[in-house]
Amino acid sequence: MAKGFCSITLGGNLGGDIEVRTVRGDLQIANFSVAVNTSQKVDGQWEDVTSWYRCVAFGKTANKLEGLSKGSYVAVAGTASTKKWKKDDGTVQENLEIKVNSIDIVVKKEVEATNGQAYNEAEMPF
Secondary structure (H helix, E strand, O other): OOOOOOEEEEEEEEOOOOEEEEEOOOEEEEEEEEEEEEEEEEOOEEEEEEEEEEEEEEHHHHHOOOOOOOOOEEEEEEEEEEEEEEOOOOOEEEEEEEEEEEEEEOOOOEEEOOOOOEEEHHHOOO
């Protein structure tokens, strides 16, 4: 039987500072969240919607996150999986987690238009 996979690519802002820990003496593991802002039409009106994703990166990929903080814009690619655990009160919790294979740091810069007005690349009129 063929096995399936779930690949995901996200572009968004870090939702908080990155938690990094070292295991086995030299392997770094980074846990962080990414907020992806989109718009959707609700009752004929466009509304901003933020979706949150928990991510984990290992080794060299985790090292690329060094120096980043809340609000930094990143592009993340990896696989999605669910993580289940039982709380002390017996209820089962489930969470979607992205195991990061690659990450790119995206620097947004302002570009000056020919009319002298500055635009943020994310707000370019074309």
